[in-house]
Amino acid sequence: xxxxxxxxxxxxxxxxxxxxxxxxxxxxxxxxxxxxxxxxxxxxxxxxxxxxxxxxxxxxxxxxxxxxxxxxxxxxxxx
Numbered sequence: 001x002x003x004x005x006x007x008x009x010x011x012x013x014x015x016x017x018x019x020x021x022x023x024x025x026x027x028x029x030x031x032x033x034x035x036x037x038x039x040x041x042x043x044x045x046x047x048x049x050x051x052x053x054x055x056x057x058x059x060x061x062x063x064x065x066x067x068x069x070x071x072x073x074x075x076x077x078x079x
Contacts (some may be wrong), residue, residue: 018077019045020069024054027066028054043068 004011013033021029028045031038041061043054054061057063 014041018070018073020066022065022069025066027057027069029070030054040070042070057078 001014001016002011003014009055014030015033017031026045027044030041042057044057044062044066046055051072058067059063065074
């Protein structure tokens with residue numbers, strides 16, 4: 001996927017590293033394509049009428065739950 005970074009004033013390419021489910025809510029972890037140190041970005045994900053939506057997680061409690069699920073995924077898949 002391509003994302004326009006207004007701060008950098010350029011388009012960046014990202015790929016979905018994984019999707020994780022926490023209590024019925026789907027989250028995606030994105031990483032920059034071709035980055036030497038691909039920092040993961042976590043978003044709440046939904047699909048409405050065939051259109052994907054990526055929404056930043058703003059609640060600290062929700063962030064902690066999703067981040068814990070991602071760490072568990074990492075432990076399982078990248079041990």
